[in-house]
Amino acid sequence: MVGYLARRLLSALGILLLISLFTYVIFFLLSPDPAVLICGKTCTPDRIDQIRGTLGLDQPFWVQFWDFLRGFFVGRTYGDGASAVSCPAPCLGFSFQTNRSVTEMIETRLPVSATVALGAAVLWLLAGVGAGLLSAVKQGTWWDRGAMMFALGGISLPNYFVALILQYVLVVQMQILPFPSAVPFGEDPVRWFQSYLMPWLVLAFGYAAVYARLVRANVLDTLGENFLRTARAKGLSGRLILRRHALRPSLTPVVTMFGMDFAGLLGGALITETVFGLNGVGKLAADSIAKNDQPVIMGVTLLAAFFVVIGNVIVDITYTFLDPRVRIATR
Amino acid sequence: MTAPAPLLEVKNLTITFPTPGGTVTVVDDLSFAIRDNATLGVVGESGSGKSMTSLAVMGLLPPGGRATGSVLLDGEELLGRSERELRRIRGERVGMVFQDPLSSLNPYYTVGLQIEEAYRAHRGGSRRAARAVVVEALERVRITDPARRADHYPHQFSGGMRQRIMIAMALCLEPRVLIADEPTTALDVTVQAQILDLLRDLQAQTGMAMLFITHDLAVVSQVAQEVLVMRNGSMVEHGSAEQIFSRPREAYTRVLLDAVPRIDDPFGDLRRVSA
CATH class of the missing domain: 1.10.3720.10 (MetI-like)
Known part of the structure; x- marks a missing residue:
């Protein structure tokens, strides 16, 4: 029974990982650039680059996905220095619209x-x-x-x-x-x-x-x-x-x-x-x-x-x- | 000295079912009687009405079914009795064993519980007291380690074992009459022989009357003293087993006898004489 339970939970975890990967791929590939969305109407290219850097959007896909997973399990910090925002685990990021966790x-x-x-x-x-x-x-x-x-x-x-x-x-x-x-x-x-x-x-x-x-x-x-x-x-x-x-x-x-x-x-x-x-x-x-x-x-x-x-x-x-x-x- | 009154007597039994195309008669004017310690074999093809006959005796006809005539148990009329009265007779005075022991046992409950509930439905008492009856019933049908096996579920038994359990369940209240409806049909030949042996031994111990329904003449020849051949709801021939197997009067009986594979036929010699 214990072995059965462990097996079931392990496979459940695997399925959840796969689902999160698929969801991430869909949003990564199919969505418009989030940085543009966040930046709004009065926006400069410098500002967009800055947002990209803070959210890690300039990183390759696998790095972004890894950061997302890590954030969920151990938390993460966006940006650095005085403007750094910490997001404790389970971190799912911040809303682009309201900036809330x-x-x-x-x-x-x-x-x-x-x-x-x-x-x-x-x-x-x-x-x-x-x-x-x-x-x-x-x-x-x-x-x-x-x-x-x-x-x-x-x-x-x-x-x-x-x-x-x-x-x-x-x-x-x-x-x-x-x-x-x-x-x-x-x-x-x-x-x-x-x-x-x-x-x-x-x-x-x-x-x-x-x-x-x-x-x-x-x-x-x-x-x-x-x-x-x-x-x-x-x-x-x-x-x-x-x-x-x-x-x-x-x-x-x-x-x-x-x-x-x-x-x-x-x-x-x-x-x-x-x-x-x-x-x-x-x-x-x-x-x-x-x-x-x-x-x-x-x-x-x-x-x-x-x-x-x-x-x-x-x-x-x-x-x-x-x-x-x-x-x-x-x- | 007159012969003792029969334990189970069926007189002019007719069973009908309403259908959209009119009333269909599935058993027509059937009569027979069984005494203590005797076995009547009812033989016929599927659809000949033999199973309906046994269900009518128990008052268990499918919805819509209507039985007329007379079914006497120890001289008491059973037809037309209320459900409540019939319930007291089922299991207690007439036990029944069915064809497919796997589907006839509830897969969700231990065999012990299923025997126990049959006992307690009639005799009441505590579960603890019924437990002794269950173990004894399983022992009687030669299940090894009955106290442990009582807590197992039907799927944990082999086909032959399951039929033993069905028999134990049918006999735990020591009914005077046992109806066995194709009890060995779902089993392979060696297991079949063991079950027939068991039924014969149990009959010798208890002196119960047995109504044995089968399509298999080889099987009936091993248990029945009397044989009734049915076709399309009617009796074709009724006589002692010896007479039916050696000197069948009706052409249909002969057709049935010829259908039995010779290697299984213990009456092979006699049949040659009649041919």
């Missing part, structure tokens, strides 16, 4: 995205798994049809559309909720809840739809398994058969999907955050892309990749506990 920007935004992801996850797990189970157990009834119609809506209606409708109805027309803004929980818990409720609902709707369909299909598959016939032939009660023999095989694949989806959301819900104007990592990504703010795009991309890769490792480890066939194989 990218690490800091992400740190302030991450709690917002985490709150959005966590609340939505709770809602969609409850709604999705619940609706899926209900549909499967009451297959062919109006319960089933109703739940599946709802799921179809969740899958086919785009996030931003649902968000705008919800906002129009709840905020503008009925005036039940205030316009969302990222209020910290400690400041005003009621306002906090009101602000996050819509983003949670919108995200959860889309995910719950997918989960409901997955759970329904899995349960129906499992109900057709031979071992369920065995359980009936043993004289077990219907409830025990469902709870013990049908549920566990049906819900195990949900763990995989949940791990991936949740990890993806931690890296920012780009559309939902933007529509609701929540200052999360997703909105940061959208804004920095619009302004071609390379260090920020780079930082946000790496953050998202980090969550997905780590989420993957956690899912795999969880699986070894959930499925005995996997468990024995890894030992």
Whole structure:
């Protein structure tokens, strides 16, 4: 188990290194000269050279990439002498637009995205798994049809559309909720809840739809398994058969999907955050892309990749506990 | 002196399924009886209705299936019983073993737990008390080191071992009737012989009645005293094993007998006489 864990973490690290290399290559090769961007309109060639020197842009690609990696792990200093700016680890550079540290920007935004992801996850797990189970157990009834119609809506209606409708109805027309803004929980818990409720609902709707369909299909598959016939032939009660023999095989694949989806959301819900104007990592990504703010795009991309890769490792480890066939194989 | 009443008696059993094209009859007016300590072999091709017959006895027909006629267990009618009443009979008074032991066991739970839950569903009691029953049941089907093996998962056993576990599970409550639906079909020939041996020994120990369903005449010749041949849901021929194998009355039975590879056929000599 320990060897397995070490192997998985090592390969995760390798993947992250590769992703950072690719991202760096893309920004290095495809972007306009950052020095020109930073310098602004009233700019002299001397000034551009100076900026290039400070950021290390006059160095070859590999040196720049190495500096970037080193900066992340041990920190780095831009420029020298009196104008030197230190960037402690994990250093992701400074925004070309605001000159703020990218690490800091992400740190302030991450709690917002985490709150959005966590609340939505709770809602969609409850709604999705619940609706899926209900549909499967009451297959062919109006319960089933109703739940599946709802799921179809969740899958086919785009996030931003649902968000705008919800906002129009709840905020503008009925005036039940205030316009969302990222209020910290400690400041005003009621306002906090009101602000996050819509983003949670919108995200959860889309995910719950997918989960409901997955759970329904899995349960129906499992109900057709031979071992369920065995359980009936043993004289077990219907409830025990469902709870013990049908549920566990049906819900195990949900763990995989949940791990991936949740990890993806931690890296920012780009559309939902933007529509609701929540200052999360997703909105940061959208804004920095619009302004071609390379260090920020780079930082946000790496953050998202980090969550997905780590989420993957956690899912795999969880699986070894959930499925005995996997468990024995890894030992 | 009259013969003892049969333990399991099926009279005029008819099973139908509704389909969009109308009602389909999969078993038509089937009757048979099995006494204590006896084995009835039901033989037929796939689709002949033999498995549906066994499921009907357990009240486990797939959704939509309807059984009419009579299924008497120890003189008690089983058809038309409520699910709750049938549940008390399944496992406790009629045990069942299925064809594919790997898919018939839940891969997520240890075999010990799967035997234990069968026992506790009927007798209750603590897990600790059930544990002794589990170990004993595994021992009876000749699994070595049963106390340790009970904590293993189905995929850690060979095919033959898995079928032993299925048998242990079906017999842990000592039912008077065992229905074995193609119990050796998924196994290779040597393992098949061991499982048949085991079933015969267990029957000798407990005196249970056995309904043995198979498509394989060579197998049925090794376990059954009585044989019923089915085709398309109806009985073709019913008689003692000796009679069916040596003097089949029906042409279809003869076709089935000719389909058996000679090297496996212990009745090779007799068949030549009849030919």
